[in-house]
Amino acid sequence: MRIFLVFGYLCFLKHKILASDVNNKNVTESEYKNEFEIFKNENNRKYLRNDDEFRSFKAFEENYKIIEKHNKNFQEGQTSFRLKPNNFADMNTDGYLKGYLRLIKSHTEEGADNIAEIVGSPLMTNVPESLDWRNKGFVTPPHNQQTCGSCYAFSIAESISGQVFKRTGKILNLSEQQIVDCSVSHGNQGCVGGSLRNTLNYLQSTGGLMRADDYKYVSRKGKCQFVSDLSVVNVTSWAILPAHDEQAIQAAVTHIGPVAISINATPKTFQLYSDGIYDDPMCSSASVNHAMLIIGFGKDFWILKNWWGHHWGESGYMRIRKGVNMCGVANYAAYAIV
Known part of the structure; x- marks a missing residue:
């Protein structure tokens, strides 16, 4: 009788273990589906x-x-x-690259750029170890470019807004849509893409930029509706920083304001970034395909603002390793002079 009971208990235990294995597998599959439902709702x-x-x-x-x-x-x-299932979590690599990374090469020669005279100047000697323009009050909405490849427009418009804030202490939300619609005359391609250089050339040529409230963002290219009388900021000229010089960028962010930069946003880890200091050795600096804004820095990282909504990154921001030209962050940095 005792042998029978032991045998029965072992059979029961084996069945329980097998059932547990099956249940664990089902739970895993169910968890992915549940997480997908949460993702869709959010x-x-x-x-x-x-x-x-x-x-x-x-x-x-x-x-x-x-x-x-x-x-x-x-x-x-x-x-x-860390990574997280952010707003790009339902996209494969091809869909992400084609849908959101639209920075294009400029149609003008690089030799025509105005190189900023920062290196070797007194500006380089008075730079803090850390700075965050948000702590000074420059906090702008978590913009979302959506399916329009307008990163170039957001980066330059917010850089100009940062300079206005530095001078006046007031935040002036400027029209990215004006740049999307009107800068095609200088080589940009609306929602298909554009470059920082083309954008700066356009703004210097046209002279002004309207408020976002007067020329609202609609995430698609339309007919240019620029009204000079409603312009609130004039761009007199612009400058780029020496390539691959992160010390010059640090000085510019300190003394001039937030600086627009180009970056390589290709890696899957960039797509799914959550928080922490981004430092993926697979993120090449050889080429760039996205534009962001440097709004500050720490001892070993840059603080970048992105245009992919608050679900991406640290509520729309990213920290990335400083001093190693991570993802080509120092390949091309520029700002308008207002």
């Missing part, structure tokens, strides 16, 4: 066809596995930043 994501939703779910599942693996490495101290 990002107001709707899909027109079942096939679209299925493909998006499969991309989400793949990205979620990458996030889990990376964040485990973070917990073990192997990396300095």
